[in-house]
Amino acid sequence: QQQVKQSPQSLIVQKGGISIINCAYENTAFDYFPWYQQFPGKGPALLIAIRPDVSEKKEGRFTISFNKSAKQFSLHIMDSQPGDSATYFCAATTNVRNTDKLIFGTGTRLQVFP
């Protein structure tokens, strides 16, 4: 019940295209869903996050879509650029019992070709 399932494992997109990464969860107590971007040899960088009281959040070229009833959320990268080539992780956490440890998905390696 603690798992977060992420797909696809890898994604190849042409420059200017839309990259879409999907995540699904089981634990209905999760109440915070961040996405992280990680470049090789670096730590994960917080990209964008959403709470279940909204269905969509947009920041620049990055949008999270959230479907509470389906227990799914996704990251959309519009106008994908070669500099977006990285590994993306979805995560989830809950504030129940005053713990907010992040449960991560297995990651999606995105390659954007010019």
Add this chain to the structure above:
Amino acid sequence: DTGVSQNPRHKITKRGQNVTFRCDPISEHNRLYWYRQTLGQGPEFLTYFQNEAQLEKSRLLSDRFSAERPKGSFSTLEIQRTEQGDSAMYLCASSLKGLLGTHEQYFGPGTRLTVT
């Protein structure tokens, strides 16, 4: 630079040796977390502190692992009698935990441990 810092960035050690890593969180952050990341996987939670109190430890944290945050500022993670299976990236994150729930966790660059 006011982000999370970790030292050393890389550590190579022989099996059976002890190693210690340090994490300096963002200065006003009261929560500090340790995660471990193996190649091709997402980070896995190890433990976290609120100020100097260690509030939760994962089952991944065997008796050979110990973490401290003595003054509620920096933290250390020590691994005793290292094993080859301990080879991983050890990540530290910090957040500002307020009254209204979860806040964003910001990660450091990590310490890459290789046990030979």
